[in-house]
Amino acid sequence: MLESSEGVLSVKLHFFVDEEGIRSLEGCAQATVTLVCQRCLEPMDYSVEADFAISFAFHEDMARSMTGRYDPIVLSPDKRMSLVELIEDDLLLSLPMFSSHSDGECQVKTVYEDQGPAVEAGDDQKKSNPFSILANLKKPE
Numbered sequence: 001m002l003e004s005s006e007g008v009l010s011v012k013l014h015f016f017v018d019e020e021g022i023r024s025l026e027g028c029a030q031a032t033v034t035l036v037c038q039r040c041l042e043p044m045d046y047s048v049e050a051d052f053a054i055s056f057a058f059h060e061d062m063a064r065s066m067t068g069r070y071d072p073i074v075l076s077p078d079k080r081m082s083l084v085e086l087i088e089d090d091l092l093l094s095l096p097m098f099s100s101h102s103d104g105e106c107q108v109k110t111v112y113e114d115q116g117p118a119v120e121a122g123d124d125q126k127k128s129n130p131f132s133i134l135a136n137l138k139k140p141e
């Protein structure tokens with residue numbers, strides 16, 4: 001979830017024609033965005049990076065025949081390709097599904113930190129077992 005749409009985006013693009021004569025684009029984009037921490041719901045800065053490698057095809061058949069290491073994109077004469085949208089999509093795909101502060105920075109402490117090591121908790125749990133009272137009730141007189 002994006003908290004704000006403000007931020008600085010830096011993009012490097014390299015257009016070239018590869019050995020097979022295919023017009024290609026290599027690039028990387030880096031941006032610092034503000035996300036919402038899913039644990040404490042406070043804003044957090046997140047640095048997102050996306051690399052892309054694209055081959056441009058003029059029709060579907062050409063795209064299918066391109067089996068290189070690049071993702072083919074079919075250019076169409078009646079549809080302008082938006083480089084901005086392309087970069088935006090790649091960056092959005094690179095965002096984490098679950099964003100949260102790193103431990104220590106977050107307002108919400110993790111359960112693990114609150115309870116301490118699990119080994120120590122073992123004995124206490126046995127003593128304070130809420131069902132132990134049932135055992136007493138069932139005891140024959």
Ligand SMILES: [Zn+2]
Nearest residue numbers: 037040101106
């Ligand atoms: Zn947080």
